[in-house]
Amino acid sequence: MALSKLTTDKVKDRVDIEDVVNDYVSLKRKGQNLWACCPFHNEKSPSFSVSPAKQIYKCFGCGASGDSLQFVMDIEGIGFNEAIRQLAQKYGIEVEEDKAVTPEEVQAYNERESLYIVQSFAKDLFVKNLKDTDEGRSIGLSYFKERGFNQSIIDKFDLGYAMDSWDHLHNAANKAGHSDDILLKGGLILQKEGDPSRKYDRFRGRVVFTIHNLAGKPIAFGARILTNDKKQPKYINSPETAVYHKSDVLYGIYQAKQAIRSQDNCYLVEGYTDVVSMHLSGIENVVASSGTSLTENQIKLIKRFTDNVTVLYDGDAAGIKASLRGIDMLLEGGLNVKAVVFPDGDDPDSYSRKVGSEAFRQHLQDHARDFIAFKVDLYAEESANDPIKRADTVRQVVQSVAKIPDPLTRSVYVKESARLLQMEEDIVLTELNKILLKAQKSNNYQSPDPGPPPPDGLFAEDYLPVEEQKISISQVLIAQEREMMRLLISYGFEKVSEELHVCEYLIQEISDVVFQSPLYQRIFSEYKQALKRGILPDPEYFIKLDDSQIKSEVINLIAHRHDMSENWQKKHLIYTNREYDDLSKTTFKEILRLKRRVLEKMVDESIQNIKEAEQRGSESEVTDFQRILITLNSSLREINAQLGTVKSR
Template sequence: MGLSNITTEKVKERVDIEEVVNDYVSLKKKGQNLWACCPFHNEKSPSFSVSPAKQIYKCFGCGAAGDALKFVMDIEGIGFNEAIKHLAQKYGIEIEEEKAATPEEVQAYNERESLYIVQGFAKDHFSKNLLDSEEGKSVGLSYFKERGFNLSTIEKFDLGYAMDSWDHLHHAANKAGHSDDILLKGGLILQKEGDPSRKYDRFRGRVVFTIHNLAGKPIAFGARILTNDKKQPKYINSPETAIYHKSDVLYGIYQAKQAIRSQDNCYLVEGYTDVISMHLSGIENVVASSGTSLTENQIKLIKRFTDNVTVLYDGDAAGIKASLRGIDMLLEGGLNVKAVVFPEGDDPDSYSRKVGSEAFQQYLHDHARDFIAFKIELYAEEAAHDPIKRADTVRQVVQSVAKIPDPITRSVYVKESARLLKMDEDIVLAELNKILLKGQKDAYFKEKQQAPPPPDAGAPFEDFLPEQKSKWSSADVLAKQEREMMRLLVTYGFEKVSDDLHVCEYLIQETGDVSFGTPIYQKLFVEYKRALKKGVLPDADYFIKLDDEEIKGEVINMISQRHEMSDNWEQKHMIYTNRESDDLSKTTFNEILRLKRRVLEKMVDETMEKIRSAEEQNKLEEVTEFQMVLISLNGSLKEINKQLGTVKSR
């Protein structure tokens, strides 16, 4: 169960964060770093930064941060050992087992691994049924061949067949050593109500479509009935499990991700067979929502690979109108959206088989419309002679335009909408502004109703506005200053402020009488001094390589910068900007003074509170004593402010 230190170290030495992250999102270079929209939260413009030089990532929107290993753990929702194994497989590193894990770790790991294993077993079982059994070949394989699916396509998508038997899979799985408990948790068998001893297969007498995760592992199944039995649903799907959440998955994403990235476009269809038929037509950048309503997480999954989506609709106007909410969600997710409508009665699967690959591809090219033209055409006929419906069409179009987060793109679509609707641009713009204003008001009142979050001790001072800082308590401000002190120590501790004095030595000497009130900074300070005792001058890389995730995450937050000074700025414009590293002795001295000032301010607040309490209890001697302490503290504050050139500290 446990991994050897050798395996872990080999993975850490070999792993490259750019290669790892690029498997999940499309990175674009800007300055020294690589940027993308964050895969961990929904955002409109890129705030997710990857530093190849430091081998770390940082999202300035949601705060997610870490190294390549942490990224895999979070994106895949797996533990440390699983992440090491995942990366070891990616880089072809042999996995060596070593120490035993705790019982809790073993149980959690085994259950998840067992689910992957049993789904893999079921995939192989269904495939064997399809290709080797008489029933599978005569029923399932015949169905796939009628649709033009060849053996290579069947293998590519792991298609299969579930025998028309109550317990064919159940019996085979038990025989192979898989327990009923894991088969139930994996959604492969069901238990009869009122009789726990009676268990039977979920999928029976159906062709089976395997659903893969982004890494290509089987995680669930969809199964289609081939008879006209009205009492049974056409499709049955796996339930949600520990490894399968349908709102996070798109059918075909594993087979499509490279093509989506290279084509910079994703075709979005409805069903399993639509995806496979398009692959047969030579179009691989296609995924399906598998009959479910499109979700935010599915949109985020697409956006990892491209900003462009083309939605393919069956030729059914009523059905299209019912699913238009999906286009608005795609727009809101920051994607550029086009749509293609097939002739009435056709879908991507039937039309591709009807006209052939070349004509199908040409149809997609010729009939792709941006969402504005698509919406207008959809409502054009019924709105042609009805002023009320025409006005409603205008509102429908403008409401979609309002979903676009980028103001420049929004402005372009206002002009295009006015042109296609044959209306004055000012009228379209006025309607748009009305919608946007209402959205802003709703957001404002929603924000007012929510309690403001406490200041983030992990964010730098410059990220906060003056009105935000004014609401902080002295304890909050002290935590921020403690962070600044530790950031300086981690970033420049190994530099020298003089010929024989390092920054870390100077800081530690001067702060010897100050203790850190924030646990993480005290912990980091202790770890720093421990390294010094071992004869190591630690830098940021030293802490990132520690196994302590709390320290690692904090240090990554400290050293990540959202904005970079352009390399050509000073040379091109002859404008020189002072940096804190230009004069480390002055920077260090000022930070020490600021920390001491924040400590004194906190002591002043505490002393004033004691004075108020003593006055309420009429303890005049204590009031006098605390007043003398307050005078002393204010005197020290005044002296520090004088050295810092500050009239008022807060």
């Protein structure tokens, strides 16, 4: 159920960014801000900045940014409401639910909460069965002990045992007040076909692996049979429910997320026991795909914590080839991929038990290979003396390279592929271009947008002609719009005169401008709407909005990596001009720069219109567009003169 706005507002007003972040990393003051090594990526020099004055954080290494709420959501991997509840508990704030919700929303919320509760009940029962019953200890616990699982690791993963009974869980859940309806929806019991009155436990006589969500809540189970009954599957899993979508979940992600961040790498394995065994070996940054083929959402989940994945394969060449699709999906998802192969007949679980923790870790370190070298080696033996198979190996490798979305990374891998395949680079590049062209045609490919605006500082030398800059006019305009938004949000509430605020002056001058960037147009519209409501927005106003895009962009606009030391003036008497020393002049200049960029775009469009009119042979249209062009260039010259710009185009 949604939280009341009063609760959300109380939490937002009470939280302190320094206090919240200090729970996770050690902050050190440097100047006005606090600094630490980023908890979201692996780094040696601190680039993670916390601003107590602005109540924001920004990592200048990986780009992570946000406020206190966003930090808790990202570091814990939880949603907005869960972050509010967690911070409310930290600060002793009473949580109130929103009463203005529909009956359907209430029903959906209650069902989800009931599913969480009943799954937690089942987890506790399975754990209790394992520890406190003769059957659980003699069968389930013995199995885990044989695999080397100690009590600490059993507790860490909530491993359990389902009694070999048709209705043990069903009866226990009913006694605890859980209805058959919620037990059926949670996939914990089944009902007999043709006789709905007969219900029985889904999991019976099996060891149980609890599947947790990112916040650590039990949401589903995987269960393994220990007998040789060939009529039953070795593993059975919970069905899809309102709280469990197997394509969105990775087994072990809750236990692994911090280690994945700190190690900046995620080991990807196949089974539950592989994950647990690797934790026993001291390797915690490991997950499994929960008994399903790897999915796009699972890849996105990994990418939230790292860009690097190492896939661990059993020593079976045929099985590896059958699962290579997973590597291509990881590459397509923008991840850097390596692979490790274990000796024939071994998987991570069996190999770690065979050689011990130290040798196992050493094997991972020594045998991690880039996906290209891995693929080349995989096909090398069978294609050594067969030209046709060798050509197929080249295609297999290049098809994987084609999945990489970043052009620069692709070009590096083209060179490496050519070296390993002992072929001319041009041949590999030609094959790559064929694959890319075919993919573009099949997907009705469209040219990408110009991309993000150029970095800050673009306008330091206004004399640089646009055609000499290696960026488009649209990008230049968007960059100037960004600068205008930065000025408006950072200083809009300041005054340029006794009666006029920066924002009023700025809005009067650019009220007829339509921003090229939809995001900056939204920010500008939000600013004007706030003024109409009698609010003079400051950065905090935007940071507290529920619009995550606006919030993120505003934080990027106001975050500064470097602050000038106060000692320059206090101790050394060195004075420098800053943009806020004369906001009237600063604002005037930025307004002129924005208008100039708009005019430049209009000039470019007019030139294009003239060319098209000439191709059509329409002299009247050519004349009209030429008149427009003369007027635009005249306005452009006036603005350039005021800015002291020699040439703008």
